[in-house]
Amino acid sequence: MSMGIQDLSAQKVRRTGDDLVKHLESFELDLKFTAGVWFFAPGGGRFHDRYVPDMTMEEKLEIAVGLEKYGLVGLEAHYPSEVNEDNLDLFKDLARDTNLRLVALVPALFYDAQFEFGSLSSPVASARKAAIERTKRTFELNLELETDFSIVWPGIDGFDNTFGQNHIAARDRFAEGLAEAMDAVPGVRVCIEPKPYEPRCNIIYGTTAEALLLCDKVESLLGNAENRARIDGGTPMMGLNPEVGHVLMAFEDLAYAFSLICEYGRLGHTHWNSQPLGNYDQDLNTGVVYPEQTEAAMYMLKMCGYDQLFGIDINPERMPVERALMNNFDMLRAVNDRINGMDHAAVVDCVENPQDNRGILEAILIRTRYPGATGLSELS
Secondary structure: OOOOOOOOHHHHOOOOHHHHHHHHHHOOOOOOEEEEHHHOOOOOOOOOOOOOOOOOHHHHHHHHHHOHHHOEEEEEEEEOOOOOOOOHHHHHHHHHHOOOEEEEEEEOOOOOHHHOOOOOOOOOHHHHHHHHHHHHHHHHHHHHHOOOEEEEOOOOOEEOOOOOOOHHHHHHHHHHHHHHHHHHOOOOOEEEOOOOOOOOOEEOOOOHHHHHHHHHHHHHHOOOHHHHHHHHOOOOOEEEOOEHHHHHHOOOOHHHHHHHHHHOOOEOOEEEOEOOOOOOOOOEOOOOOOHHHHHHHHHHHHHHOOOOOEEEOOOOOOOOHHHHHHHHHHHHHHHHHHHHOOOHHHHHHHHHOHHHOOOHHHHHHHHHHOOOOOOOOOOO
16 A cells, blocks of 8 residues: 655745745645644653653543644654554544544654664664664554654664764664665655754754755665655655754754755655754743744745645643643644735845845834834834
């Protein structure tokens, strides 16, 4: 069985001037949301116990079904920690009986003790083999459950002390191991989720640009006829699933990072939350910190014609997961309404003719962000 791999080619279209204005005035982001089942009952952290009781998977799915009316259309989960051979029927029944389904199954390659020195990149042969086999099995289940894609996060693949590390060999092992798994189970798009650090001090392929390099590297290694036919036909088998928090941990600008991925037609999915620049991975609700980054990123996605799903990846330790998810949905809808209501022709003119619009873009944003403000200067 083959997955329905989404077409990402529209992201690569270049627009300027009147063409860009026309696109911005006619295209609207389709806010359909997904959520990771891992945060429905957060399990505590390094320095504190869990604050909410654990839930069975049945209880988590019951909550998810209750959120359908607010825009939740899909779930994401890990194999084998959350989805496994013992509970596959739960997710098959979910897809059959509701409008929810599993959109991505992720190989859990970061937690197990066997991955102490890395997973796909591990220099320990037995650990690397186990990681490859788990990745293969996860891809098989993606096909069986008819998901849209899988996500691979190299969270434990990295280094703490850089001295003497054979970084090139580690990157080769990771790319070659992933390609081996993809060729063993063809037809599964893989979205890489870069993160610069945590749990390792340094994670390989941790930034947007590095993840794009990995995409090219893995695709160059793929030899399965089905995978090659898709790639040769212009359909990427490798994409990115950037998480807002991870991008900001790396001190990247969010809109710029998203634009770079869209330039190459590889934005397969997005994970939304908020995060102070640098700092540890906080997974705060969308827009709580740096809402201007959220606005700029959403506008960039509108510019690029992004038509994929909006995944929520948060850590709601101190509020019910239902309220947390509704807050995220509401924030993204509110931002979307704001950017849709902007004077797109004026914005494009400010950007393309800055010599004639000194300070005007900032003035536009002030009025957009504070529509009820009084006593403002004339906009000229």
